[in-house]
Amino acid sequence: MTWLITGGAGYIGAHVVRAMKEAGEQAVVLDDLSAGVAGRIPEGVPLVQGSTLDRPLLDRVLADHGITGVIHLAAKKQVGESVEQPLRYYRENVEGLRVLLEAVVDAGVPSFVLSSSAAVYGMPDVDLVTEDTPCVPMNPYGETKLAGEWLVRAAGRAHGLSTACLRYFNVAGAAAPELADTGVFNIVPMVFERLTAGEPPRIFGADYATPDGTCIRDYIHVADLADAHVAAARRLAKAPRPATAPVTAPGPGADLTVNIGRGEGVSVRELIDLINDVTGYGIAPQVDPRRPGDPARVVASAERISAELGWKSRYDVRAMITSAWEGWVHRHPEAARG
Numbered sequence: 001m002t003w004l005i006t007g008g009a010g011y012i013g014a015h016v017v018r019a020m021k022e023a024g025e026q027a028v029v030l031d032d033l034s035a036g037v038a039g040r041i042p043e044g045v046p047l048v049q050g051s052t053l054d055r056p057l058l059d060r061v062l063a064d065h066g067i068t069g070v071i072h073l074a075a076k077k078q079v080g081e082s083v084e085q086p087l088r089y090y091r092e093n094v095e096g097l098r099v100l101l102e103a104v105v106d107a108g109v110p111s112f113v114l115s116s117s118a119a120v121y122g123m124p125d126v127d128l129v130t131e132d133t134p135c136v137p138m139n140p141y142g143e144t145k146l147a148g149e150w151l152v153r154a155a156g157r158a159h160g161l162s163t164a165c166l167r168y169f170n171v172a173g174a175a176a177p178e179l180a181d182t183g184v185f186n187i188v189p190m191v192f193e194r195l196t197a198g199e200p201p202r203i204f205g206a207d208y209a210t211p212d213g214t215c216i217r218d219y220i221h222v223a224d225l226a227d228a229h230v231a232a233a234r235r236l237a238k239a240p241r242p243a244t245a246p247v248t249a250p251g252p253g254a255d256l257t258v259n260i261g262r263g264e265g266v267s268v269r270e271l272i273d274l275i276n277d278v279t280g281y282g283i284a285p286q287v288d289p290r291r292p293g294d295p296a297r298v299v300a301s302a303e304r305i306s307a308e309l310g311w312k313s314r315y316d317v318r319a320m321i322t323s324a325w326e327g328w329v330h331r332h333p334e335a336a337r338g
Contacts (some may be wrong), residue, residue: 001028001111004323006052006100007074008037011181012115012171012222016071018042018179019226025233029066030058031074040179044136052096058103063126069103069111069237072097072230075144079119084139093144095152105159111236112152113229114166118218118259120146123295129169130301131257138293153255157306164232169261169300172222173320175276180327183224188321192328195281196335201272205290208297216265216297221315221323229262231309261300261314271317278321280337 006011008029008201013036020027021042029047031038041047046065050057052074075093075215076082082089097114104112119142120135137143156163163284172188174180191201205215237258266326272285305311329336 001068001233002028002066002234003069003071004028004061004065005032005071005073007036007072007115009040010073010097011179011183012168013073013224013241014040014133014179015185015222015226016073016229017045018175018232019120019223020071021045021228023230023234025230028067029063030061034285035183037182039112042239042292052100053091055099055103057102059107060084062103062107062109066296067107067109068108069133069233070100071101071113071115071233073115075115076142077117079139079141082139082144086140089140089144094147094151095143098155101151101155106162109310110160111162111233112156112164113232113236114148114163114165116146116165116216116257118167118169118261118300120149121298123293124298125295126237126245127297128301129259130297131259131304149257156255164236164258165254166228166232167257167259167300168225169218169220169259169298171222171225172219172317172321173223173315174327175223175226175264175323177330180324180330181205182315182331187268187271188275191329192279192325192335195275195279195283196328196332198283200283201275201285203268203285204294206287210296212267212269214268215311216263216267216299217292218261218299219236219317219320220261220268220270220313221320222333224262224313224315225260227310227314228258228305230311231311232249232256256308258305258308259300259302261302262290263300263302265297265299266317271321271327274318275321275325278318279325279335296319321336
């Protein structure tokens with residue numbers, strides 16, 4: 001098969017492209033390079049610069065490259081920005097997806113994988129978040145991801161697409177320094193930035209009902225996340241559902257929705273302590289007031305993805321931090337400590 005990977009020059013997208021290529025799959029990247037970096041894309045993988053809102057471009061790419069499956073990662077993903085610019089987020093994340101699905105259906109492409117997010121759950125009050133946990137997103141970003149899932153599943157049922165929606169939890173790490181996250185929007189690079197500046201990392205709230213009072217999250221290595229995309233893509237490729245098939249529980253050819261996490265929680269304080277240990281900085285964090293909307297605990301149940309795709313995470317949190325730090329030092333050599 002030949003897979004179109006939208007957003008394939010981004011942090012997560014580039015890891016997916018590399019994993020697909022290493023697995024022997026053919027890939028083509030579509031990316032507007034607003035956040036992506038062309039240099040991340042492996043040699044031999046075509047890059048088409050453009051937007052999923054450009055229907056004529058999509059038609060040409062799907063036809064010219066003989067696309068037989070799509071992995072859709074292109075999206076805006078900053079929670080705070082989505083609150084400030086909801087119209088932009090709905091246009092890019094929902095309308096862009098609608099236009100892409102329309103082109104995919106018209107071209108007869110049978111398989112579609114959607115990059116979704118744990119943000120669809122909002123503030124779940126459960127020990128482990130399963131795929132059946134109610135989805136109550138708390139910001140426009142999470143809303144667009146949930147609306148995207150609805151749209152993908154509806155298109156799958158109506159047009160015979162074999163679909164998968166992958167709900168990412170907290171992604172960290174890098175498979176190689178040059179593929180590391182260049183943004184400073186997630187906790188790991190935010191802590192790196194503070195340490196590099198000689199400033200204490202920040203903890204927002206230390207009075208939660210958790211063992212050390214700080215929020216608990218589930219972290220997944222980006223290389224494990226990329227492997228999950230390969231597993232999902234191959235699952236869909238083996239058993240695309242014919243248009244007349246009934247909707248069933250997740251299974252070959254059915255609509256598949258899975259969490260991608262390790263099923264293990266790490267507190268913010270534990271994470272910062274580990275970062276200090278790996279980097280050698282040892283700067284104690286400062287505690288600031290809680291941020292509105294931060295749930296105390298969000299940890300994935302990884303049972304369904306293991307059962308349905310045979311996927312399991314390989315990397316622990318130390319490996320995530322170590323590889324992410326190597327990527328940070330690659331771009332910020334002044335951060336390295338002797």
